[in-house]
Amino acid sequence: MSDLRRQLEEAARSHRPDRARMLARIERARDLSAAGAEPRGARARRARPGWPRVALAAVAAVAVCAIGGTAVTSLVQQDPAAPQEVSTGALPKTSAPTPPLTGDSRPPPLPGQSRTTDGPLWADGSVAPDDNVHWAQSNVTLKTQETLTALTVELFVARTERLRSTGRWETRPTADFDLSVHERDGMLVYRWSLKSGRTVPAGTHVFAGQYDHASGGRDAGADVYRATATAASGTYEVHGDFARTT
Template identity: 50%
Template sequence: MDELRRQLRQSAAAHRPDRERMLARVERGMSAQGKPAPRRSVRPSLRIAGAAAAAAGVLVAGGYGMSVLLHEHSRGAPTQAVAPARTVPPSRSSPPAPSTSPRGVRTEDGPLWSDGSVDPHSNDFWAQSNVTLKTTQPLTSLAVELRVARTEGVRPAGAWRTLPARDFVLTTKAEDGFLVYRWTLKGGRTVPAGSHVFAGQYHHARGGRDATADGYAATARSGDEQVAVRGDFAPRID
């Protein structure tokens, strides 16, 4: 027994005790005395190491999951492709609008003939400008523009045409120093062969008015042919 105590004291005094060696010595000493060897238990260090390993596994698994989530987040949601907008070509059923100011005179083109004149019933305060069109063939589209220079006192007083009013769209407005009347044939309507008049009426300052700066233009379609005419107005003769 004394030998056993001595060995235990020597083991405790060691700088780094070896638990396994100490237990082995105790077992040997007790066996020599005929006593059962004490039951070994799992070392606390092993339990701590196991817990640490388990915790590390959880951290590794959690870290992997977080890494996957962050990776997916950084990629962002898929972007949906947007189809390019379709550009609808303009309808060719109507002719382009006449130019804003007729240049030169061209009173005939294909089946279309034209003339501009100040109506003889005009007076010292009021006037009417007539655009006469003659066509030898039916027209499937037509746009007529009358431009009256805005001399002193000029303002609109009405408009008319010999063709049915329901077949045309009429606009009247001031534009670039002119009083402008525009007649546009509606889609699906036809102008028959013959002579047709488009008239714009307006007030003006007292006295005879000079119509030299006035003008007209018309564009039309006959079958597959696009035609255009333009002209001016002779000065009013008192």
């Protein structure tokens, strides 16, 4: 009995159903049934075989159903020429909406009302000379004569046609600052806020915002910046604007 089972299992594993032949036989049986005829050889199959043949036929049938049943059902029930319906369902969201960032609640300084020095601080705003007709970089240069224990630098780029942030950089270590880029009141705002426990040494430091804009250059006359800082001698603020293009 164990040899028979092994042979049956090997026969089931090696079986590869002929899809086209099975479909043809099923269709032929349908046609004969519809015509009231009995398939040829049906009478011969009525004879009762011995039990080994019955067992073999049963196992083979199970193997065929397990291996090719799904394919046969698909062939019988689906007409390749008929239109197929595919249920796609709703796509999963890749990420949750990011809430808008909020910066300093104070309004930006007004162009033309600059204060570029205050105590140990000095600042200047300029558009980098390597800008082009599609892209620009605005620099806020900050000089301090004392070590700063707190510092916030804000660059306000006025909204113009096709304005879009492309990045920012700073000469101080990025890990020392909380960074954000957001829109507020018609301005693209770049903000650097010194983290608690970090310091900025005496010297010259640059904070830059980069952006695309409409072709043909851009007027930076409405752009402004502001820097507030704390040193051992007190708290200070400088602010200013950028030169207009000619």
